[in-house]
Amino acid sequence: MPxxxxxxxxxxxxxxxxxxxxxxxxxxxxxxGNDFARSLAGFDALxxxxxxxxxxxxxAEPIGARGYADVLAPVLEMFDxxxxxxxxxxxxxxxxxxxxxxxxxxxxxxxxxxxxxxxxPSRKPSVGYRLIxxxxxxxxxxxxxxxxxRRSRGSADYRAATGVMRDILVxxxxxxxxxxxxxxxxxxxxxxxxxxxxxxxxxxxxxLRLIRRSGGSAELxxxxxxxxxxxxxxxxxxxxxxxxxxxx
Amino acid sequence: MAKPAVIFGGPSDEHDxxxxxxxxxxxxxxxxxxxxxxxxxxxFEVESDLEAADFAxxxxxxxxxxxxxxxxGQGLLIKKKPLDIEVVVIACHGGPxxxxxxxxxxxxxxLRYTGPGQASSALGMDKxxxxxxxxxxxxxxxxxxxxxxxxxxxxxxxxxxIVKPRFGGSSIGIELAEDWPTVLALKRGSSFFDQGAVVxxxxxxxxxxxxxxxxxxxxxxxxIEAPARxxxxxxxxxxxxxxxxxEVSAGRELxxxxxxxxxxxxxxLTARVTEAAGLRGIARIDYLERDGEVVVNEINTIPGSMxxxxxxxxxxxxxxxxxxxxxxxxxxxxxxxxxxxSDGTALRSAGTIASKLG
Numbered sequence: 001m002p003x004x005x006x007x008x009x010x011x012x013x014x015x016x017x018x019x020x021x022x023x024x025x026x027x028x029x030x031x032x033g034n035d036f037a038r039s040l041a042g043f044d045a046l047x048x049x050x051x052x053x054x055x056x057x058x059x060a061e062p063i064g065a066r067g068y069a070d071v072l073a074p075v076l077e078m079f080d081x082x083x084x085x086x087x088x089x090x091x092x093x094x095x096x097x098x099x100x101x102x103x104x105x106x107x108x109x110x111x112x113x114x115x116x117x118x119x120x121p122s123r124k125p126s127v128g129y130r131l132i133x134x135x136x137x138x139x140x141x142x143x144x145x146x147x148x149x150r151r152s153r154g155s156a157d158y159r160a161a162t163g164v165m166r167d168i169l170v171x172x173x174x175x176x177x178x179x180x181x182x183x184x185x186x187x188x189x190x191x192x193x194x195x196x197x198x199x200x201x202x203x204x205x206x207x208l209r210l211i212r213r214s215g216g217s218a219e220l221x222x223x224x225x226x227x228x229x230x231x232x233x234x235x236x237x238x239x240x241x242x243x244x245x246x247x248x
Numbered sequence: 249m250a251k252p253a254v255i256f257g258g259p260s261d262e263h264d265x266x267x268x269x270x271x272x273x274x275x276x277x278x279x280x281x282x283x284x285x286x287x288x289x290x291x292f293e294v295e296s297d298l299e300a301a302d303f304a305x306x307x308x309x310x311x312x313x314x315x316x317x318x319x320x321g322q323g324l325l326i327k328k329k330p331l332d333i334e335v336v337v338i339a340c341h342g343g344p345x346x347x348x349x350x351x352x353x354x355x356x357x358x359l360r361y362t363g364p365g366q367a368s369s370a371l372g373m374d375k376x377x378x379x380x381x382x383x384x385x386x387x388x389x390x391x392x393x394x395x396x397x398x399x400x401x402x403x404x405x406x407x408x409x410i411v412k413p414r415f416g417g418s419s420i421g422i423e424l425a426e427d428w429p430t431v432l433a434l435k436r437g438s439s440f441f442d443q444g445a446v447v448x449x450x451x452x453x454x455x456x457x458x459x460x461x462x463x464x465x466x467x468x469x470x471x472i473e474a475p476a477r478x479x480x481x482x483x484x485x486x487x488x489x490x491x492x493x494x495e496v497s498a499g500r501e502l503x504x505x506x507x508x509x510x511x512x513x514x515x516x517l518t519a520r521v522t523e524a525a526g527l528r529g530i531a532r533i534d535y536l537e538r539d540g541e542v543v544v545n546e547i548n549t550i551p552g553s554m555x556x557x558x559x560x561x562x563x564x565x566x567x568x569x570x571x572x573x574x575x576x577x578x579x580x581x582x583x584x585x586x587x588x589x590s591d592g593t594a595l596r597s598a599g600t601i602a603s604k605l606g
Contacts, residue, residue: 005429
């Protein structure tokens with residue numbers, strides 16, 4: 001969808017639908033609002049390019065997800081009624097911070113593939129990587145090749161980020177949101193890729209426990225065969241879940 | 249023995265893609281000087297059997313440093329001695345390797361090279377000038393306007409607008425904007441538009457058609473392709489390049505199913521663009537088609553992997569395509585600069601410089 005400049009170009013967003021927007025979508029690190037093009041096709045929604053991604057200029061300072069939530073807070077004023085927040089990965093961090101900071105201005109939350117807790121269980125390497133590692137031990141894949149793979153499996157986001165965005169990334173990956181999760185008043189739907197190796201389902205399960213323990217309302221749905229990029233890999237499921245939480 | 253020199257890389261957004269093209273050409277041609285032009289603009293002769301990953305972290309090991317001297321009989325030098333270059337294959341995409349800068353240097357060094365000359369190269373990389381030249385030649389084009397740094401003038405067509413960097417060959421930086429204030433905000437905010445931006449109307453319901461054309465051994469068209477579009481209607485950088493060579497990308501239609509009248513327009517327009525834009529070598533021309541009407545959109549004078557994947561009808565192997573390019577350059581003239589009229593008469597009668605200033 002075409003971009004629209006908000007706040008004189010401080011922020012850019014794609015707008016979906018003809019009516020007043022009812023959904024605010026926040027994309028993941030290194031992505032942009034267009035990730036939600038297929039999920040939001042039937043909705044009245046805004047999908048922003050977060051500062052530093054897509055068309056939106058980077059923040060001046062290395063802010064974390066809470067800082068991003070502060071930057072986005074004025075966007076909430078553009079909605080007639082509290083919008084549903086849809087957050088993927090990094091965008092989910094911001095969605096949770098926004099909802100915790102401004103509960104009266106935020107509707108239900110759909111959060112997918114988001115590292116809300118830092119104490120992630122140890123990651124099990126992917127089947128593909130384990131196979132290559134075995135082949136390497138058998139002498140069928142060179143040490144050099146496996147080193148390349150290891151490097152590419154490392155922090156690709158970190159290597160791709162430059163300037164203030166690299167500082168932001170470092171800040172953000174060290175954040176954890178137990179406080180925010182315990183304060184959520186919005187209903188939360190956690191939608192997770194069963195094959196998400198970046199943020200495994202265990203993170204979602206632990207987040208679910210935390211929200212419920214504080215008396216919050218949350219559910220988890222795991223999508224079989226889907227990885228980390230739920231907005232582009234499972235747009236129909238994302239649209240269905242969004243419709244469900246908005247209908248309730 | 250004189251050999252072709254394949255130049256690839258270069259200080260360009262498309263540096264990495266150029267390496268992929270350059271290594272293909274190097275491998276297909278066999279006996280060549282493989283010349284790597286680094287991101288910092290330095291020149292190296294590299295082994296011709298390197299893989300793409302060898303360049304992932306910069307200049308490969310065992311590269312030999314070269315220098316470039318833009319004077320007759322010079323060109324690329326190793327330890328002050330010119331490489332024995334028969335012809336240069338320019339496998340650069342975007343930036344100075346495609347925009348006429350390198351072509352101009354090779355002209356000054358008296359070297360023959362593949363692809364169009366300096367002026368045509370520069371025209372192909374300037375979307376405003378290219379559109380205007382095609383319109384002046386009477387060819388159907390989209391209206392295209394410069395985004396001026398002031399608020400006016402608003403173009404005389406309606407949004408949504410496609411905003412593109414004025415210079416540059418790839419889809420990097422292209423945005424779809426809902427209205428004119430958004431266009432101006434994008435121009436202010438994005439570094440991609442620092443050298444200028446152009447807008448054109450977004451043709452809802454149109455589709456892209458692409459065709460490659462070559463000028464040797466005879467003027468010839470490839471199959472016509474209808475590439476897939478992103479969900480927002482723009483043909484993205486990822487789609488265009490990450491499936492380099494084109495074999496992997498999903499959703500493209502090659503050859504495209506076309507109304508014979510549309511196909512006839514593409515063939516006719518391509519012949520005219522070839523002439524009006526001064527094409528040579530292998531170029532790719534991008535058209536937009538809607539309701540049977542075809543308009544010229546953009547040109548790529550050095551397309552990724554020389555658009556080799558488009559040459560399925562008639563089928564032409566990559567090796568054949570690259571060899572023909574070399575033959576074309578080899579058989580062509582080097583650029584001559586005229587000094588006619590500068591026979592010293594004006595100098596002898598000029599008097600002193602001081603008398604001119606006085």
